[in-house]
Amino acid sequence: MLLSVNRYNEAAILRFAGPGGAWYPGTRSGPYRGPMWVPPPVRSVVPVIEVHQLTKSYGPVKAVEDVSFRLEAGVVNGFVGPNGAGKSTTMRMMVGLDRPTSGHCLIGGRPYTALDAPLRQVGALLDPEAIHPGRSGRNHLRVLARTHGISARRADEVLEMVGLTSAADRRIRGYSLGMRQRLGLAAALLGDPAALLLDEPANGLDPDGIIWIRTLLRSLAREGRAVLVSSHLMGELAQTADRLIVLGHGRVLADATVAELVSRNATRVVQVRTDRPDELEKLVRGRDSAVARRPDGGLEITGMAADDVAVLAHRDGILLYEITTVPASLEDAYLSLTSGFTGGTR
Structure with missing residues (x-):
């Protein structure tokens, strides 16, 4: 798919692109206003991600309790809840960074740690600060690429995609928070994954960047990818998400479409x-x-x-x-x- 964003209504202009993705020249200048790379269609069946009764306890405190949900292909799932609701802990357990007390997450029937090439199946952005500050953005991505046999050219593609080409050879310690977020997103997209797990990806982005990432997430879902994105920006999720998973005190309070959630819980x-x-x-x-x-x-x-x-x-x-x-x-x-x-x- 090819996509361009209009300054005023963010309308998507879509055209067919070949299997290698493509560029759309755009109508504006700047990192996300001019040429925009749109990733190729997913080549394989997107694995269904199933979270089943995940529980995480720290002594007597249950940070996450019996959390279950399912991520389908082609759907943007908003992951929301008050601070301390358990969103980040849940996402960390999904990719094996935290070990659950009980329950499990399966990606195509297998845990993340058992995947042969996890970067090619699930891209994750959980902590933009978890990057070696002495490396350049380009070298950081090339190191990740080598672990999965991904070409160095792909690192340059995703750098261009997130608007970091001009800063590719700068050391990461000099990046702003917004730049680190975009570098983290580039790493998540590096393996052309079938699913994405993104924890507050718009944090630190300017208004144009928020519009850009909103449009990007929509386009990735249209290609058949499963997307889980946590955010506190309800206005953005109202325009981006198809479904919302709402946590409170570590439990799922709701798992429904945006329209269903509004009709059931909002008073006119x-x-x-x-x-x-x-x-x-x-x-x-x-x-x-x-x-x-x-x-x-x-x-x-x-x-x-x-x-x-x-x-x-x-x-x-x-x-x-x-x-x-x-x-x-x-x-x-x-x-x-x-x-x-x-x-x-x-």
């Missing part, structure tokens, strides 16, 4: 302006609905539909200047679902 708010706000507020509270005053004197009503509010006002002769239903948001749904689930370990 009706905004009203009227000539008699005190009387309308009294009537609404009498129907066991919540009312809050806006700075402009209007009311925000939850627990009633706009039509019901309008009928109630009409019966008492209350004039309405405005009545608007505010659409439920993913952020509202997330906050409702995770209320009370804070603290703990990562």
Whole structure:
């Protein structure tokens, strides 16, 4: 696939590309505004990733408890939860960096540590600081490439892809956080993997970089890859993710599509302006609905539909200047679902 991002609406322009991937000239200049490399279609069947009752205990504390979910090909899965919910610990167990107390993660029926060429099957970005600071970005990737028989040319391809060609020969100790994030993403993509596990990949990126990575994740999923991305940016996930896996205190609180999560957990708010706000507020509270005053004197009503509010006002002769239903948001749904689930370990 070939892809270009429009400055204003980020619309994707897609065309067919050959099996080796391709370049699209783009319409802007800069690392992610001009030429953009888009990886080739996945050549093999993407292994299903199954997480089954993963549990991690540190003494009496359970950082992760009975976490189960399934990652399918072609799906961007958002992985969210309050700080300390267990997201990073879960992802580390998935790639063998932490040993679970119980449970397992299977990639195509095998644990990550038993894969013959893990970089070619699962690319992971879990800690952008876990890089030798004295190496250059290019040498870091070439060292990784040699462990899997990947050509040195591929290192240059992914450096170009993430916008680091001009900094490829600089020592990593001089990289900014955003540059280290992009280098970590380049390493995750090095083996042209069938699945990606990314922990807060947008952290440290500027607004253009966030738009770029959003578009990249979509394109990778369209090619049939499985993607798991943790993030605290609900607005971004609303535009990027197909499904959300929500953790709280180390347990799965929800595993559903974005639309399902919003419809089940977010409450629509009706905004009203009227000539008699005190009387309308009294009537609404009498129907066991919540009312809050806006700075402009209007009311925000939850627990009633706009039509019901309008009928109630009409019966008492209350004039309405405005009545608007505010659409439920993913952020509202997330906050409702995770209320009370804070603290703990990562």
